[in-house]
Amino acid sequence: MAALNDHSLDKCSSLSAMFDGEATQKDVEYLLNADSGELSRQLESFHLIQQTLHKDSKVAVGLEDSLVLGIRAKIEAEDLANESVSADNNLIPFVFPSEKANVKASRPAWKIMFSSVAVAASVTFLVILGGNVVLTPDAASLNVIADVQSPATNNAVISLAELKKDRPQVDNVRLQNYLRQHAEQASMTVGQGMIPMARVVSYPVKE
Amino acid sequence: MALFLPLRTLLIAFSLIVAGNVIASNSTPEALQLLRYMSQSFSTLSYDGVFVHSESMHMNSMRIRRDSMGGVEYESLVDLDGDKIEVLRIDDKIICVYPNELVANMQPPLKPLFKRLKEVESDRLMKGYEMVVDSHGRRIAGRDATVIKLIPKDAYRYGHEFWLDKENHFLLKHDMIRADGKLLERIQFTSVNFSPALKHDDFVPKKGSYLESIIEPQPRRIKSLWHFDWLPEGFALVWPEARSLNHGTSMLLLSDGMATVSVFVEPTLQVKAMSMLSMGATIAGERSFKVGDQFYLLTMVGEVPEATIEKLMTVLMPRL
Numbered sequence: 001m002a003a004l005n006d007h008s009l010d011k012c013s014s015l016s017a018m019f020d021g022e023a024t025q026k027d028v029e030y031l032l033n034a035d036s037g038e039l040s041r042q043l044e045s046f047h048l049i050q051q052t053l054h055k056d057s058k059v060a061v062g063l064e065d066s067l068v069l070g071i072r073a074k075i076e077a078e079d080l081a082n083e084s085v086s087a088d089n090n091l092i093p094f095v096f097p098s099e100k101a102n103v104k105a106s107r108p109a110w111k112i113m114f115s116s117v118a119v120a121a122s123v124t125f126l127v128i129l130g131g132n133v134v135l136t137p138d139a140a141s142l143n144v145i146a147d148v149q150s151p152a153t154n155n156a157v158i159s160l161a162e163l164k165k166d167r168p169q170v171d172n173v174r175l176q177n178y179l180r181q182h183a184e185q186a187s188m189t190v191g192q193g194m195i196p197m198a199r200v201v202s203y204p205v206k207e
Numbered sequence: 208m209a210l211f212l213p214l215r216t217l218l219i220a221f222s223l224i225v226a227g228n229v230i231a232s233n234s235t236p237e238a239l240q241l242l243r244y245m246s247q248s249f250s251t252l253s254y255d256g257v258f259v260h261s262e263s264m265h266m267n268s269m270r271i272r273r274d275s276m277g278g279v280e281y282e283s284l285v286d287l288d289g290d291k292i293e294v295l296r297i298d299d300k301i302i303c304v305y306p307n308e309l310v311a312n313m314q315p316p317l318k319p320l321f322k323r324l325k326e327v328e329s330d331r332l333m334k335g336y337e338m339v340v341d342s343h344g345r346r347i348a349g350r351d352a353t354v355i356k357l358i359p360k361d362a363y364r365y366g367h368e369f370w371l372d373k374e375n376h377f378l379l380k381h382d383m384i385r386a387d388g389k390l391l392e393r394i395q396f397t398s399v400n401f402s403p404a405l406k407h408d409d410f411v412p413k414k415g416s417y418l419e420s421i422i423e424p425q426p427r428r429i430k431s432l433w434h435f436d437w438l439p440e441g442f443a444l445v446w447p448e449a450r451s452l453n454h455g456t457s458m459l460l461l462s463d464g465m466a467t468v469s470v471f472v473e474p475t476l477q478v479k480a481m482s483m484l485s486m487g488a489t490i491a492g493e494r495s496f497k498v499g500d501q502f503y504l505l506t507m508v509g510e511v512p513e514a515t516i517e518k519l520m521t522v523l524m525p526r527l
Contacts, residue, residue: 189467191245198267
């Protein structure tokens with residue numbers, strides 16, 4: 001029974017993360033592997049609550065029963081199409097703002113779909129919690145398109161400032177450690193006193 | 208007459224190229240000497256100054272102080288914006304102080320393994336860079352400066368411009384520039400005093416400024432299990448062996464005399480595709496690879512172009 005509760009909690013937690021637009025790859029995978037009927041019922045109940053609290057049907061986000069199945073089908077179709085792409089070209093979710101215009105077109109369809117759902121779901125959540133907050137799905141979608149992408153072939157360069165958002169904490173700590181080690185060695189070798197340490201002093205090195 | 212125009216243009220262009228090369232080659236010994244003086248100035252001068260460090264969209268002002276008292280070298284770097292983080296160096300001991308956090312890091316002395324290098328690596332620098340000296344009318348922080356330009360000979364490193372104080376060769380400004388001319392990182396002093404009245408107390412962490420110290424194990428020299436199949440011209444390993452850090456991590460250090468690349472290799476259970484991260488001129492790359500049945504995580508950090516890190520990450524091999 002406890003295991004069942006844990007399972008339900010994990011699912012709710014992943015669903016909630018998706019609603020907040022903060023779903024990790026793990027959350028997404030978890031939801032995709034979950035029972036679609038059960039998920040749909042959960043989504044429906046959110047939908048009913050939203051309708052009860054907010055009667056404006058224009059803000060409704062259209063979370064239909066077939067949503068998860070649809071996404072899964074899109075992924076499978078895309079996997080087939082991308083079989084020749086090597087593992088080294090794996091997706092990286094963030095890029096510099098200047099590069100965003102170029103990468104929008106390369107976003108896989110299922111990601112666009114999932115992103116839109118996540119944002120739309122966030123909108124729903126705002127409506128549920130706020131009761132009278134009016135946002136349009138279009139306006140919210142703009143934010144997601146600006147932030148999320150998947151390069152098709154090249155390794156995109158992520159800004160280190162984004163580290164805290166999309167990496168496990170243990171990876172951040174390890175990399176911050178290495179950045180500090182590197183800066184210390186640079187300060188010993190390049191003959192500029194402690195000036196190379198400025199790179200890590202201005203960077204939030206916390207453990 | 209029109210026939211002579213292309214010829215004249217060609218001659219002018221040729222003269223300019225020749226003149227440019229003459230200036231560059233004549234400047235190299237002078238540039239190297241100035242870089243030598245710059246390096247020495249950081250360990251001989253006393254100073255108390257404020258500089259701005261800027262990269263991409265971030266800018267931080269910092270105070271740097273240095274003095275030598277009783278044969279001991281003291282240096283301090285304080286973040287004047289943000290979190291008031293301070294880095295202290297007492298001889299070769301580096302202490303990071305976080306005033307409002309529960310964490311401080313104190314590294315034990317690392318001598319003689321990590322003793323500061325005071326020599327300029329002339330041969331490596333000449334392999335990687337053309338050098339030009341310009342000593343005409345530059346002023347930074349109210350002081351006259353000489354400019355040294357390091358122009359990369361290939362795409363594996365960035366360009367550098369150093370503004371050195373004409374009087375004492377202290378570094379007043381440093382720009383790191385990408386091949387397309389984009390400024391990646393700038394350090395520029397806004398004020399500096401070369402006769403500061405510094406005391407020992409200026410280099411002691413304030414009471415209550417940190418609550419906990421983490422002592423990292425002292426790195427040990429170990430035989431390197433790794434080697435590079437290829438290195439960009441001028442780059443070489445700084446240490447003949449590897450350094451063993453905690454959790455079984457081996458560290459190697461590459462340098463071309465100006466740019467440094469740190470290499471970290473550790474056993475891992477995770478498979479990780481290659482990813483690149485950047486902060487101004489600093490690029491960090493990560494990927495896992497397999498040797499026998501064991502996966503290793505490779506991390507490289509350096510102030511070199513992304514392509515350099517990417518290529519270096521594919522040419523690290525186990526020693527057989």
